[in-house]
Amino acid sequence: MPSRVIDIGTKQPISFVRLHWTEENEVGQYAALSYCWGGEPPIKSTSSTVQDFTDGIRFSWFPQTLQDAMVVANKLGIRYIWIDCICIIQDDPEDVSREIGKMPSIFQEAYITISASSARNVQEGFLQPRPSVSKTCMKLPFETPAGKSGSILIEEPHRYTPEKNPISLRAWTLSEHILSPRILDYGSEDVWWICGSTKTSLDDEPMDVSTDQSQNKQFSLDSWRSTLRDYTRRFLTFPGDKFPAISGVAADFGAVYQSDYLAGLWKSALPKDLLWSSARSDISRPTVHRAPSWSWAAVDGEVSYKWCPTSFSDPAIVIDCRATPASLDAPYGALNPTLSAYLKIQGLMKRFKCGTTRQRLIEVATIEDPTNATHIGRAQGDADEKLPVDEYGWSYVWALVVVENPMRGLLLVPVREGYYRRVGLFYRLWGEGLEGFETDTITII
Known part of the structure; x- marks a missing residue:
């Protein structure tokens, strides 16, 4: 577990959350959030606010992107989530330096990374309905082996195009996506599941991919x-x-x-x-x-x-x-x-x-x-x-x-x-x- 995580509890809907300070070598499942700040976040841990977050803070006080991430983790049955602006004391240079040094392990060891790819800033959120995307579709005649006539539809498959999302323009998120073993990616057009062996959208059948096409890091x-x-x-x-x-x-x-x-x-x-x-x-x-x-x-x-x-x-x-x-x-x-x-x-x-x-x-x-x-x-x-x-x-x-x-x-x-x-x-x-x-x-x- 990271040094600190947000304890969102197990109840639905979420009403209060608190900052949980983990003990040394504490083990548990947690999600991590990859998102665009889009400027200074309206709520963050500082030397003067960190104790308030530890005591507990009302869920509704958080900006929409952070709320959405907590909702996703909660519905997946994950009690803890790591979000940098809350889990790092932002005005403490030593804490910032120490926790950033742990970033590789934080994302590598997260049970899942939730990527708010469609949100341009922390206020936008990412759980809103997505516009339907028209796809190329052709209807062709088809005859079965038994001689019956019918038709088939040929449709352009979904393609994973992360460069279309606002998050692809932010420097911090590149490392977070490379390091994460499993990502639930809320893009502008679709939601994608990405891991070492599979890359699929909600509308597609799972597609096996070789590791060098997905999360494998070629160290050359x-x-x-x-x-x-x-x-x-x-x-x-x-x-x-x-x-x-x-x-x-x-x-x-x-x-x-x-x-x-x-x-x-x-x-x-x-x-x-x-x-x-x-x-x-x-x-x-x-x-x-x-x-x-x-x-x-x-x-x-x-x-x-x-x-x-x-x-x-x-x-x-x-x-x-x-x-x-x-x-x-x-x-x-x-x-x-x-x-x-x-x-x-x-x-x-x-x-x-x-x-x-x-x-x-x-x-x-x-x-x-x-x-x-x-x-x-x-x-x-x-x-x-x-x-x-x-x-x-x-x-x-x-x-x-x-x-x-x-x-x-x-x-x-x-x-x-x-x-x-x-x-x-x-x-x-x-x-x-x-x-x-x-x-x-x-x-x-």
Whole structure:
């Protein structure tokens, strides 16, 4: 059992519930709720309210999504339910960090996860009637083996399309769905039951699926990167949750990789794990620093590894890397803001000019007239940000080669002597751009 669960009792209808503090090693069945906050929840546990919840609180005081989840659990005969805004003391940083660190086991060990997939926020609820969805249907003549004539209907089967639901846009819920062994998914069009061997809607016959199509987690680097792309395209109510919201999945992968987790990258996969790239040019950076520039968490928006080749040699050598978590109870969570994360790396470097969009690389020695400059490389910026420019409108970046054949790497700007920050990635060089690289050892922060 989690540290705390909501005791909804066994009576119907529900009138009062209370926060139950479990004893060490207490065992029991409980449900977990996956839902969209949609902003600050109107009711939550804090240092000043947690005792009131422990004494008991009227069921009608809860917002509709939480009420609906308790009703579902109650009708399934499950007495306890875990809901984050009530079961975590929200204004206690130590409690938040400790309980978020337990998120993998909370959802993995839940008897069932109730997913409020159709609700955009905590007030909407998800038990209301769903609109009927028209399906493609054809009527065809049919003759039985006995010679009797009749007809059959061919109907398009239900398809599980979670991307249509509001919950698929929220970052926290990705981990919750991946980690849960059984899900009752209340979608916009239908209700789905999902587990390791079956995926079915209420209108369909159960459909057996192989485990790699449903809840099985393929612990490969490619599957991690695919998960990362899905995760980074989702939204967070609080930007500081970037690492905590995927910490549960990262812990699962970490148990298999047996590798240090460094600001969202795997030590065993460095330096090639540095070759993430932003999916769009309008991606921004968070207003408050939360990750070193070499981490995908340093930007707000979708990232992918489309420029990371499958086979290559990597001339860059990682000498040292540090990224210290804020809490030892949450090794995959937020980073310690007082201990700077850094990456010390040795590799081939060369200085280039580029425009404000960082899409083209230009030889520094070329004529200063922008109209006569010939680009000799292609690149892209990590975020929509301005770099210092000279009198001709050029910015200057350093290219650090991460892999060869094809030659790809990072775009850096100096911060101080020997220290740089990442501002982009280059993925193609030709002609004179391939010449003039020199080996250097630098630190990226």
